[in-house]
Amino acid sequence: MDETVAEYIRRTVLKIPRDEIKTMLQKWGFLSETQLQTINFHQIKENISQDVVQLCEENSANIKQAAVLDIIYNHIYPNKRMWSVYQMNKRGEETEIFDLTDFKKKFKRRLRSALKNVTINFREYEDNAIWIRIAWGTPYTKPNQYKASYVVYHSQTPYIFISASMLRSNLPLLCQALVVASNYHDIREMELRSHSLNSLKDIVFKRYSQNFQTYCPRPLQERNVAPESADLRIIHENKSEKERIQRVNQEVFGDGPQPKLEFAQYKLETMFKSDPKIDVLDKKEPFRCLVKFSSPHLLESLKSLAPAGLADAPLSPLLTCIPQKARNYFKIREKKGLFPGSFVSP
Amino acid sequence: ENVDPQRTAFLLRKQWTLYSVSPLYGFSNAQLRDYARLLSAFIAAEKQKGLAVEVGVELDIKVAVSSLPDLKGSDQDQAAILVQLSSRSPASPKNSEEKLVWLGWFCCVAGDDLSQNVPEDFTCLPLFLANGAESYTSIVGSWFQKTFDCCFRRLAISPLNLSWMAAMWTGCKVEKTASAMELVFSVPCLPQPLDISYAIHPEDAKALWDTVQKTPGEITQEEVDVFMDCLYSHFHRHFKIHLSATKLVKVSTAIASAHCDGIVKFLQSQYLTGVLMLLTELAISQIQ
Numbered sequence: 001m002d003e004t005v006a007e008y009i010r011r012t013v014l015k016i017p018r019d020e021i022k023t024m025l026q027k028w029g030f031l032s033e034t035q036l037q038t039i040n041f042h043q044i045k046e047n048i049s050q051d052v053v054q055l056c057e058e059n060s061a062n063i064k065q066a067a068v069l070d071i072i073y074n075h076i077y078p079n080k081r082m083w084s085v086y087q088m089n090k091r092g093e094e095t096e097i098f099d100l101t102d103f104k105k106k107f108k109r110r111l112r113s114a115l116k117n118v119t120i121n122f123r124e125y126e127d128n129a130i131w132i133r134i135a136w137g138t139p140y141t142k143p144n145q146y147k148a149s150y151v152v153y154h155s156q157t158p159y160i161f162i163s164a165s166m167l168r169s170n171l172p173l174l175c176q177a178l179v180v181a182s183n184y185h186d187i188r189e190m191e192l193r194s195h196s197l198n199s200l201k202d203i204v205f206k207r208y209s210q211n212f213q214t215y216c217p218r219p220l221q222e223r224n225v226a227p228e229s230a231d232l233r234i235i236h237e238n239k240s241e242k243e244r245i246q247r248v249n250q251e252v253f254g255d256g257p258q259p260k261l262e263f264a265q266y267k268l269e270t271m272f273k274s275d276p277k278i279d280v281l282d283k284k285e286p287f288r289c290l291v292k293f294s295s296p297h298l299l300e301s302l303k304s305l306a307p308a309g310l311a312d313a314p315l316s317p318l319l320t321c322i323p324q325k326a327r328n329y330f331k332i333r334e335k336k337g338l339f340p341g342s343f344v345s346p
Numbered sequence: 347e348n349v350d351p352q353r354t355a356f357l358l359r360k361q362w363t364l365y366s367v368s369p370l371y372g373f374s375n376a377q378l379r380d381y382a383r384l385l386s387a388f389i390a391a392e393k394q395k396g397l398a399v400e401v402g403v404e405l406d407i408k409v410a411v412s413s414l415p416d417l418k419g420s421d422q423d424q425a426a427i428l429v430q431l432s433s434r435s436p437a438s439p440k441n442s443e444e445k446l447v448w449l450g451w452f453c454c455v456a457g458d459d460l461s462q463n464v465p466e467d468f469t470c471l472p473l474f475l476a477n478g479a480e481s482y483t484s485i486v487g488s489w490f491q492k493t494f495d496c497c498f499r500r501l502a503i504s505p506l507n508l509s510w511m512a513a514m515w516t517g518c519k520v521e522k523t524a525s526a527m528e529l530v531f532s533v534p535c536l537p538q539p540l541d542i543s544y545a546i547h548p549e550d551a552k553a554l555w556d557t558v559q560k561t562p563g564e565i566t567q568e569e570v571d572v573f574m575d576c577l578y579s580h581f582h583r584h585f586k587i588h589l590s591a592t593k594l595v596k597v598s599t600a601i602a603s604a605h606c607d608g609i610v611k612f613l614q615s616q617y618l619t620g621v622l623m624l625l626t627e628l629a630i631s632q633i634q
Binding site for chain 2: 266291
């Protein structure tokens with residue numbers, strides 16, 4: 001077995017949390033159950049990985065087989081990577097039946113025609129997700145297995161999720177191969193990025209609960225309100241305002257859990273406007289800003305701002321449109337004409 | 347303020363943790379060599395006691411204490427004192443390169459408020475800046491406290507003072523390629539914490555400040571408030587969020603950056619003394 005393969009397997013096993021190693025090796029299926037029985041999974045990881053490498057040596061593992069273990073790891077821990085979303089477009093209305101074998105053949109052929117040194121692996125999952133792992137080399141060097149790119153493609157949709165971690169120069173080639181293999185016309189990058197692959201899927205597949213405008217003549221009284229104090233002299237301050245905020249928030253964000261994003265970025269190129277009483281800056285050029293919001297769970301965080309008194313309700317559409325627009329990178333310019341106060345996001 | 351940029355270049359672009367230090371009793375500029383020797387012995391003794399600074403690595407720590415006469419505001423100020431800890435692994439030969447592991451310096455820039463009110467035997471160096479492992483800072487601090495009967499305290503920077511820094515530093519003249527004026531706000535007490543970074547193009551930020559500031563060379567609290575309110579209302583116009591209700595935790599400009607936990611970075615030697623003057627003032631108010 002090649003030394004580089006041995007080292008790659010060793011390092012891949014080391015990434016896996018100790019309690020998960022056995023299950024993952026079983027999923028991989030490269031080592032037999034008998035072989036797995038010989039490993040003591042309670043020793044330190046360093047030793048476990050050495051034992052695994054030893055057994056792989058016995059089975060003469062090659063790099064393609066080792067790469068499968070890497071896909072399995074990344075499928076279980078996708079949130080360690082940053083994912084971008086791409087959308088493909090078809091020229092006409094023809095819907096062809098998706099042929100997996102044809103897709104794989106065309107993809108490999110297109111990549112290999114441009115680049116001899118690539119390692120390509122496919123793995124299909126139950127939810128119609130096709131995972132592709134590509135390790136890139138150059139005409140003179142072997143593929144770098146440690147900087148592989150991952151592609152997740154749901155064949156019933158025009159969306160592709162890519163975790164690149166590679167030279168930007170290989171990206172056009174990857175996109176081209178995807179378009180050709182899936183019989184689409186072109187592909188464009190969406191302004192949507194996150195570590196949470198599932199949340200990105202929720203957003204583009206519209207799997208989160210959306211806010212539908214409902215006509216409510218009076219405030220709904222579905223929520224369980226804490227029992228009022230028996231003493232009628234004690235009332236909640238601003239009770240009606242608090243209820244209004246809750247209602248508006250619910251309309252704007254919807255009732256269900258929000259997709260999980262970690263950040264949103266806004267490049268502002270709007271005019272600076274201030275209180276006319278204060279004699280300040282009155283330039284004809286935009287006031288250039290870059291605003292970045294970050295949170296372990298951004299949308300839930302934004303949802304809680306108005307109830308906490310930190311923001312107005314409803315919150316700005318620049319923030320609440322994130323799931324519908326399926327983007328978290330924005331460039332905001334002043335809208336010219338009738339309504340100088342409104343914004344345009346190209 | 348003729349600070350030789352070459353002599354102070356090593357202070358730039360490092361992260362400094364700030365402390366206020368009460369006046370030192372019996373400190374003498376003439377005994378710096380002795381202090382280095384004593385501190386060195388103290389560190390060795392602490393290591394013997396098992397208060398290992400670096401686990402598993404046996405390092406020989408060498409101490410150097412020197413004076414930085416350039417860093418002061420006026421002649422009344424004490425010259426800054428620099429303490430350097432370097433190490434040489436015992437495995438390498440005697441005259442091999444020493445590696446700097448920790449740096450700390452005391453300074454006083456325009457500290458008349460304090461120095462005018464202390465008795466003869468006291469030396470005023472109210473600001474202390476440390477770069478390197480916390481464990482070394484702790485040992486060096488303990489020695490100074492024991493030897494000169496002084497008190498070190500972490501210097502926090504309030505949002506009020508951070509907004510002063512934002513206004514002051516935005517007003518400074520810098521080259522075309524200056525970095526943005528960035529304010530970082532934190533909202534920790536939500537079910538999911540939120541951080542907001544608000545970065546403004548340096549030319550636009552300066553243009554705004556220039557229309558707010560009435561007298562060049564002078565800044566009033568009112569002007570700082572107007573400046574910040576303008577930035578808050580521009581933000582509110584877009585996002586409907588009240589930044590004034592959140593906590594300003596960090597200010598970053600081309601001149602310097604400062605974090606509310608008392609951590610600063612100096613980025614331009616031209617303005618080094620100016621920033622130190624402000625920090626000295628903060629240190630003095632913490633001592634008094």
